[in-house]
Amino acid sequence: MSGIITRRAVLTTGALGAGLVLSGCDKIAEQPGFRKILFSGEKINQGLQRALSARTALAPEFRPDQMSPIFRTNGNRNPNTPDYNAMAGVQFAGWKLQVGGLVTRPLAISLAQLRAMPARTQITRHDCVEGWSAIGKWRGPLLGSILKLAGVRDTARFVVFTCADLMGGQPYYESIDLIDAFHPQTILALALNDAPLDVGHGAPVRLRVERQLGYKQAKYIMKIDAVASLDGIGKGKGGYWEDAIGYDWYAGI
Numbered sequence: 001m002s003g004i005i006t007r008r009a010v011l012t013t014g015a016l017g018a019g020l021v022l023s024g025c026d027k028i029a030e031q032p033g034f035r036k037i038l039f040s041g042e043k044i045n046q047g048l049q050r051a052l053s054a055r056t057a058l059a060p061e062f063r064p065d066q067m068s069p070i071f072r073t074n075g076n077r078n079p080n081t082p083d084y085n086a087m088a089g090v091q092f093a094g095w096k097l098q099v100g101g102l103v104t105r106p107l108a109i110s111l112a113q114l115r116a117m118p119a120r121t122q123i124t125r126h127d128c129v130e131g132w133s134a135i136g137k138w139r140g141p142l143l144g145s146i147l148k149l150a151g152v153r154d155t156a157r158f159v160v161f162t163c164a165d166l167m168g169g170q171p172y173y174e175s176i177d178l179i180d181a182f183h184p185q186t187i188l189a190l191a192l193n194d195a196p197l198d199v200g201h202g203a204p205v206r207l208r209v210e211r212q213l214g215y216k217q218a219k220y221i222m223k224i225d226a227v228a229s230l231d232g233i234g235k236g237k238g239g240y241w242e243d244a245i246g247y248d249w250y251a252g253i
């Protein structure tokens, strides 16, 4: 009995309490100063939201009939180093993608293992700064899935891709931040237009980061590292072309 009364009393008090809080709120909201604060807060949130959604929005995807008849190659079309030629000669049978840096579980993933992962297929447009575009169908596992397997540490902010082709003796490299790394269209492409990636387009695996320009789409990826800073990597600008001729690190389209 007394239990029920106590419970009822609590409920009544609760309801009353809520009523008081609400009316209190109304009164505060009626004050002009408070409305002003609310309104400016809303504007800040809209700005933030716009900035965030701009980064996480999806790149356009196309229909199969919109695919370019030919997807041209550009930049290095074959790393042509002794190491690369040896790997390519055996269809990358012994090759392993290295995933390291600021991760809890460094990985070495074979091509067969990459091919066995769930994959995304996307028909997107590649835009090169040199003034050409091509629409192609890419397929491969999400970069985010691989990073989750490796366990990216809290201190990491960027992901760096080291490629097999050399530019002035140094590997071509590129980097993206974690927002792009975990973007739902950021994949490690193993296939183009329903065929295994050929040497021209970046075999055995290349990046597709669909909200950015062509030079960010690193081909011939050998190694992926999670890092806290881009300082001390190459010339510190986050990518080969960024270092060489000052292309923007964030090449958004």
Ligand SMILES: Nc1nc2c(c(=O)[nH]1)N[C@H]1C(S)=C(S)[C@@H](COP(=O)(O)O)O[C@H]1N2
Residues within 6 Å of the ligand: 071, 072, 073, 074, 075, 076, 077, 127, 128, 129, 163, 164, 165, 172, 200, 201, 202, 214, 215, 216, 217, 218, 219, 220
């Ligand atoms: N490793 C590596 N990745 C690279 C390049 C390169 O020279 N080496 N060129 C970039 C440029 S400028 C473009 S436009 C695209 C070209 O990709 P494609 O050959 O598949 O058309 O790859 C990009 N990724």
Ligand SMILES: [Mo]
Residues within 6 Å of the ligand: 074, 127, 128, 129, 130, 214, 215
């Ligand atoms: Mo390019």
